[in-house]
Amino acid sequence: MSLGIYGSPNVGKTTLANRICVDLADEPMGAVSPVPHETRRVQKKENMTLKLNGFTLSMNLLDMPGIAVKVDYRDFLSYGIDKDEAQKRAREATLGVVEAVRNLDKIDAALFVIDATEDPYTQINITIIGNIEARNIPIVVVANKIDLPNANTRRIKEAFPSYECVEVSAMTGENLNRLYSTIANKLS
């Protein structure tokens, strides 16, 4: 089965993917960066095995590019990227958004990552979760960055009360075991 990691840019999708890959396959997935849209192609790690309490799940993990409704090359200039490179990055990032949306038809389950320090009521969160739900794909909402002092997971639970929400810090690994058991329960 294929497990897709979705969310807006810079919510910690690749950090989470790296954490899962290191835990399950002993090697990371891809590079992380404070610059938005660092992941601009779907990254895939195949044949990982999750073993938990007698449950064994073999899966492909897909780390999706961050989904945005506007990609402006000028947003990258403040990170010291020159205009040509920023425009190239914007183009690649837009392609990544398209690729991520098209992959909604190829995944069997989804982790939807939300930055717990940000307002969860966004067009992207609501639209993409709606799209996943419409396809009857099992979904776990991951409230990430709980290691930060201004994290507020209650807002996320209130925004998406129909979905199981797991609070984690992909950066520190806090609560990852709970996420694994939730995945196991959801897919067993």
Added chain:
Amino acid sequence: MHKCTKCGREAASLEEIDAGCPCGSKVFTFDRQAVQAVASEAAVNGNASAAAQAVVNGNGGNGAAQPEGNGKAVQEEGGKVPESYFARTTFTDDDIENIKVLTQGVFLLDVNAISKNPVVLKDEDEVYYVKLPLEQKHPASAQVEGNGKKE
């Protein structure tokens, strides 16, 4: 350009298509190649507005709105000559957008791509906009499924 499927006459206007051909037929086919030819010619001449208009209106042959003026005229009217990218009236494999802003208020749509991908629009500042697909579970089907689980 629209041609009557019965007699081959070109429709001079949308009103004529609505009313039907004088031969009695009400079925017209759209001649894309003729439109593209006129649009391309207008684009080469630097008249993006006319090129876009030709595509949008579907006018390309006799009775069509022919390109007027040249790049200079566009500049004088709109205050800005569209760059070569925006004067193009076709999509290439390099384009990741499926809607082009040919000039202010005039758009070119890649209908085939839109049917398969999210809508992607690129503006003159090379900023991309993505319209995410809006699919929501139908309330009725959700209820049926919910009932099914309960039973």
